[in-house]
Amino acid sequence: MSFLLVQALSGLATAATLFLVSSGLTIVFGVTRIVNFAHGSLCMIGAYLGWSLIERFGGSVGGFWGSVALASLGAGVLGAAMEVGLLRRLYRSPELFQLLGTFGVVLVVQDAVAWIWGPEDLMGRRAPGLKGSVDILGQPFPLYDLVLIGLGPLVLGLLWLLFTRTRWGVLVRAATQDRDMASALGVDPARLFTGVLFLGSALAGLGGALQVPREAVNLHMDMAMIVEAFVVVVVGGMGSLTGAFLAALLIGQLQAFGILVFPQITLVLVFLFMAVVLVLRPHGLMGRAEEAPPAAATAAPVLRLGNRGGWIAVGLLALLAAAPLLVGDYAVIVLTEMVILALFAASLHVLIGLGGLVSFGHAAYFGLGAYGAALLVRHLGAPMPLALAGAPLVAGLGALIAGWFCVRRSGLYFAMLTLAFAQITWSVAFQWSGFTGGDNGLLGIWPSAWASGKAVYFWLTLALCAGALALLRRAAFAPFGYALRAGRDSALRAESVGIDVRRHQWFAFALAGSAAGLAGGLYAFAKGSVFPTLMAVSVSVDALVMILLGGVQTVSGPLAGAALFHLLESQVMRATDLWRLLLGLTIVALVLLFPRGVVGVLSSRRERS
Amino acid sequence: MSRLEVTDLARGFGGVQAVSGVSFTLESGELLALIGPNGAGKSTCFNLLNGQLRPDSGRVRLDGVDLVGLPPRRIWAMGVGRTFQITATFASMTVAENVQTVLLSRARRLFGLWRPASRQFRDEALALLARVGMADQADRPCGVLAYGDLKRVELAMALASDPKILLMDEPTAGMAPAERLELMALTAALVRERGLAVLFTEHDMDVVFGHATRLLVLDRGAIIADGPPDAVRADRRVQAVYLGDES
Ligand SMILES: Nc1ncnc2c1ncn2[C@@H]1O[C@H](COP(=O)(O)OP(=O)(O)OP(=O)(O)O)[C@@H](O)[C@H]1O
Numbered sequence A: 001m002s003f004l005l006v007q008a009l010s011g012l013a014t015a016a017t018l019f020l021v022s023s024g025l026t027i028v029f030g031v032t033r034i035v036n037f038a039h040g041s042l043c044m045i046g047a048y049l050g051w052s053l054i055e056r057f058g059g060s061v062g063g064f065w066g067s068v069a070l071a072s073l074g075a076g077v078l079g080a081a082m083e084v085g086l087l088r089r090l091y092r093s094p095e096l097f098q099l100l101g102t103f104g105v106v107l108v109v110q111d112a113v114a115w116i117w118g119p120e121d122l123m124g125r126r127a128p129g130l131k132g133s134v135d136i137l138g139q140p141f142p143l144y145d146l147v148l149i150g151l152g153p154l155v156l157g158l159l160w161l162l163f164t165r166t167r168w169g170v171l172v173r174a175a176t177q178d179r180d181m182a183s184a185l186g187v188d189p190a191r192l193f194t195g196v197l198f199l200g201s202a203l204a205g206l207g208g209a210l211q212v213p214r215e216a217v218n219l220h221m222d223m224a225m226i227v228e229a230f231v232v233v234v235v236g237g238m239g240s241l242t243g244a245f246l247a248a249l250l251i252g253q254l255q256a257f258g259i260l261v262f263p264q265i266t267l268v269l270v271f272l273f274m275a276v277v278l279v280l281r282p283h284g285l286m287g288r289a290e291e292a293p294p295a296a297a298t299a300a301p302v303l304r305l306g307n308r309g310g311w312i313a314v315g316l317l318a319l320l321a322a323a324p325l326l327v328g329d330y331a332v333i334v335l336t337e338m339v340i341l342a343l344f345a346a347s348l349h350v351l352i353g354l355g356g357l358v359s360f361g362h363a364a365y366f367g368l369g370a371y372g373a374a375l376l377v378r379h380l381g382a383p384m385p386l387a388l389a390g391a392p393l394v395a396g397l398g399a400l401i402a403g404w405f406c407v408r409r410s411g412l413y414f415a416m417l418t419l420a421f422a423q424i425t426w427s428v429a430f431q432w433s434g435f436t437g438g439d440n441g442l443l444g445i446w447p448s449a450w451a452s453g454k455a456v457y458f459w460l461t462l463a464l465c466a467g468a469l470a471l472l473r474r475a476a477f478a479p480f481g482y483a484l485r486a487g488r489d490s491a492l493r494a495e496s497v498g499i500d501v502r503r504h505q506w507f508a509f510a511l512a513g514s515a516a517g518l519a520g521g522l523y524a525f526a527k528g529s530v531f532p533t534l535m536a537v538s539v540s541v542d543a544l545v546m547i548l549l550g551g552v553q554t555v556s557g558p559l560a561g562a563a564l565f566h567l568l569e570s571q572v573m574r575a576t577d578l579w580r581l582l583l584g585l586t587i588v589a590l591v592l593l594f595p596r597g598v599v600g601v602l603s604s605r606r607e608r609s
Numbered sequence B: 001m002s003r004l005e006v007t008d009l010a011r012g013f014g015g016v017q018a019v020s021g022v023s024f025t026l027e028s029g030e031l032l033a034l035i036g037p038n039g040a041g042k043s044t045c046f047n048l049l050n051g052q053l054r055p056d057s058g059r060v061r062l063d064g065v066d067l068v069g070l071p072p073r074r075i076w077a078m079g080v081g082r083t084f085q086i087t088a089t090f091a092s093m094t095v096a097e098n099v100q101t102v103l104l105s106r107a108r109r110l111f112g113l114w115r116p117a118s119r120q121f122r123d124e125a126l127a128l129l130a131r132v133g134m135a136d137q138a139d140r141p142c143g144v145l146a147y148g149d150l151k152r153v154e155l156a157m158a159l160a161s162d163p164k165i166l167l168m169d170e171p172t173a174g175m176a177p178a179e180r181l182e183l184m185a186l187t188a189a190l191v192r193e194r195g196l197a198v199l200f201t202e203h204d205m206d207v208v209f210g211h212a213t214r215l216l217v218l219d220r221g222a223i224i225a226d227g228p229p230d231a232v233r234a235d236r237r238v239q240a241v242y243l244g245d246e247s
């Protein structure tokens, strides 16, 4: 009994931190309508800043709490700077660009923090005066956690006062309700938004800094935090503070007790909870029944089925097929990966370019394909051809299940749901070590003897990927692709001419998933191994960047984007460790400069001339 | 049994009773105008008829079959086509492809993954576009058309499914006066040729009185007059709430 009480209390302590971070995210979303991926990074910065300050000044009570406040302030200032430098230019962009732009910041922060503080986990000092524990029905409970539990409601109360009793707060609420109203009230919206980013980021930083005495500060905090905060915000209802508070409480308890019952799959539990809430209460527990506003509709240009395209493809294929005769092994390996990534990007393009469905978790199906193939080899001793055939099936099945949930919602919610499912598959691969090898992955997944030469495996990859790409292209110009585009261009019109938009989207999700799965299977044999990182958010984002590089609105764009991306990645990574920093900056620059991608820009030049 | 029979239809939004107690019938060969001031509930009526909105109460029967609760695509499949007050077309497709997509939908071929869509039903699409005077723009992207032309494309798309009933929400908005009369003359011809039943809303009284075979007048969600043009024109209440402030 007392044990359960202590467990519940530690759930409350977790909830407090979760709430601090999520409240910032939800406030920022409410006003700017941007889901700030970098929110977790700001939390991490708060933690690192807090650690440094506490190391120096944290010996006294005043020094400790002063350090926490200063760290929070620092995160706030960085958030405000981010609003001025980046977000401000993205308010009217499609959500894909908003999410990607802020993810660029995540990458930059990761490398910058690693560069400043080093890659090791940092253990912080305990809070002076709160080092001991209290006795709760005979069980010890950390005093510091008790303080945290009190802090959650305190911050909620302060925020409530801020938003109801101050002029600034009232203006922010007005802007949350109606963005244009704020300017009608004679406020400078730019300054209001900067202020909101400051507040939201300071809350994230506070949440981070308060973690210092509880757990080691590390470089994975950003993703861990943002993903959990997403879940809280989505479950609570995007933009709702009380909703975030409620959701944080529920999820804190779910984690505290989930770890007792299913220690292996606590993450899965959390995400399943979110998926169920979203299906039952589409707008979250306290969300208003209003779809996130449609982002500025970028009128998609007409896709044309050119005759020249076919000949260019044949020529390119011939050139690629001849490559192993001309270049060395290393180049063949790079080419193999490039071709695989081209299929991966093209499969995502089916969803984004045709269906207007921005998936933030497409790596799940790449990973499912890779793991599907590797597991078939490992546990059933399947030969390579069978394992390769299994890859798209496993991934397609996974996509069929996840897709059923995901296509129920559109826009940002769709992105969040796909992300959630990707995290579920990731955590299964990561936590179920008996079956999947966990963090160590599965090694020794090599091609059959006849395909073990680099050139032969390249030709096999080329043949399979070219075949799959040709099928995807066919589908894009077949009635199926038209139905998908119809649903994207005007769901209203589509439904009123008999098109079952959701059914088409679901089918597209499965199709895209199995194509990604084939790519994943090929990747597993190319590398000889699979790891959970194949399903990480960053891999999903890589695919998005490839599409962005190539241009969303062309069928061939993703191929060019994948090639360019992989070339850059393999070259830059050889030259420097700051790949993520450079990638992040590139993403930010791309988003700001070429909202239609590189090929998109070229083709619009052509149209105009 | 009437082609379309609407009984006691009602729908509110929060405090606003947008449509209340609306009953009327519509027969083949009729060109029925639904008129009323802004906000009277005309578009809401249309949305209730084609399934986009669910009525709070009331019935809608098409050839005796109840439509309430069915999704728009099912109601469409049963023979109810519509155009929107704010045009909705597929902006990333050409004019012909817009119509072809509807034809493919009617033929239940939208899950086809192989044959290029742009080569299917092209002739049928061109014939429909010729009927509405858009044949010369068939290969232009829909996204760049003038508003009046979009309305015509919408009409061709609605006709593509060979509907029994056509709901047209302000079909001539954004057109020049001569174009308006032309489009309504075309609609009237279609009604005669195909035995269509058309329900349309319109703010231009010349169009309404020039072409409608019957008029329904809606005011604050309720029908206040139903009859032939001359009778409605003479109706005191109609003059007071509607025509009075027009002239
Ligand atoms: N989705 C909605 N939510 C809330 N109120 C609505 C909604 N749709 C319509 N209304 C309200 O219902 C009433 C009727 O609107 P409706 O669009 O049907 O009028 P209308 O006769 O078509 O007007 P107009 O001539 O301007 O097109 C209006 O008061 C409108 O504000």
Ligand SMILES: [Mg+2]
Pocket (backbone or CB within 6 Å): B042, B043, B044, B085, B169
């Ligand atoms: Mg209307």
